[in-house]
Amino acid sequence: MSEAWKVFFALGDPHRLEMMKRLARRGPTALTKLFEGLPVSRQASTKHLEVLVAAGFVTTVKQGRERIAWLDKGNLLLAKMYMEQMEGEWDDRLARLRMAAEE
Amino acid sequence: MPFKVGYALYATLMLHLVPYQIYNDRGGCSMTAIERTITLKVPIEKAWRCFGTPEGFNGWFTRTLDGKWAAGEQVVLGWGGGTQCEIRIVELDEPNVFSYQWHPGESGMLSLYPESQLTTVRFELRSIEGGTEVRLKEWDFDNIPDERRAKALGLNTEGWDEELENFRVHAES
Numbered sequence: 293m294s295e296a297w298k299v300f301f302a303l304g305d306p307h308r309l310e311m312m313k314r315l316a317r318r319g320p321t322a323l324t325k326l327f328e329g330l331p332v333s334r335q336a337s338t339k340h341l342e343v344l345v346a347a348g349f350v351t352t353v354k355q356g357r358e359r360i361a362w363l364d365k366g367n368l369l370l371a372k373m374y375m376e377q378m379e380g381e382w383d384d385r386l387a388r389l390r391m392a393a394e395e
Numbered sequence: 396m397p398f399k400v401g402y403a404l405y406a407t408l409m410l411h412l413v414p415y416q417i418y419n420d421r422g423g424c425s426m427t428a429i430e431r432t433i434t435l436k437v438p439i440e441k442a443w444r445c446f447g448t449p450e451g452f453n454g455w456f457t458r459t460l461d462g463k464w465a466a467g468e469q470v471v472l473g474w475g476g477g478t479q480c481e482i483r484i485v486e487l488d489e490p491n492v493f494s495y496q497w498h499p500g501e502s503g504m505l506s507l508y509p510e511s512q513l514t515t516v517r518f519e520l521r522s523i524e525g526g527t528e529v530r531l532k533e534w535d536f537d538n539i540p541d542e543r544r545a546k547a548l549g550l551n552t553e554g555w556d557e558e559l560e561n562f563r564v565h566a567e568s
Contacts, residue, residue, distance in 0.1 A: 303545060309542070309545055312541065313541060313542060316541050368426075370541055370544050370545060370548070371426045371536075371541075371544060372426070373544075373548055374536075374539075374544035374547055374548060375426060375429070375536065377500070377547060377548060378429060378499055378500060378533070378536070378547075379429050381500065382429055382431055382531065382533070383431070385455070385456060386431060386433050386529075386531065388455040388456070389433070389435075389445055389455045389456075389529070390433060390435060391455070392445055392451075392454040392455035393435045393437050393441065393442050393444075393445050393455075393527075394435060394436055394437055
């Protein structure tokens with residue numbers, strides 16, 4: 293999968309987005325806490341988490357009996373893509389401003 | 396050093412350093428503001444018309460404006476087909492400064508999200524030889540939560556899931 297597709301695929305699911313949001317808010321989080329209240333099984337949650345790990349957004353490490361996950365660069369990628377979209381919108385508007393002003 | 400101790404030290408270090416790095420990076424300049432400068436080949440009085448009057452603003456930004464075009468006022472911008480959003484004009488100083496606040500990239504009123512999530516857009520006009528320099532800056536993007544960013548990118552919509560499913564079927568066939 294290309295880099296862009298990895299990003300889209302990883303974030304294109306409400307459960308994975310919810311995990312990303314939780315990690316963004318809480319910082320490093322134990323998996324039991326991370327999966328708490330998600331409307332899917334622990335097995336399914338683990339699969340979703342694996343997608344995020346494969347995409348490089350999340351890193352996990354075993355600490356004692358628990359596995360801890362934290363956001364690696366997911367929120368940075370999201371913020372970067374968002375800023376690029378906003379910049380694109382301004383570039384379009386400024387092009388129209390130029391046409392309107394100079395006509 | 397026993398492997399376990401070394402590993403635990405490494406893990407502890409990562410748990411503390413990595414998040415710090417992330418939140419530190421997030422506060423960086425490029426993620427919080429957009430800046431652009433363009434030059435228009437018209438005198439400043441003419442360039443100002445694109446900002447100073449509703450007719451001028453409709454000429455490039457919007458199709459309709461509803462509200463009083465003055466500092467401190469709230470105005471509804473329209474693009475036809477029911478797409479509209481509301482701005483609050485902060486500065487309208489002829490012929491140099493126009494600024495407003497809004498929820499960027501969103502269709503909706505100012506009350507759609509908390510005030511703390513507004514960004515500010517500011518245009519600064521300056522007479523230069525042969526025309527007018529327009530400097531645009533929009534800032535406070537760090538006020539916007541990740542879920543709004545994801546929504547703006549269309550990452551959590553049903554439509555997107557469908558696209559993804561199509562892609563998967565195509566890729567796996």
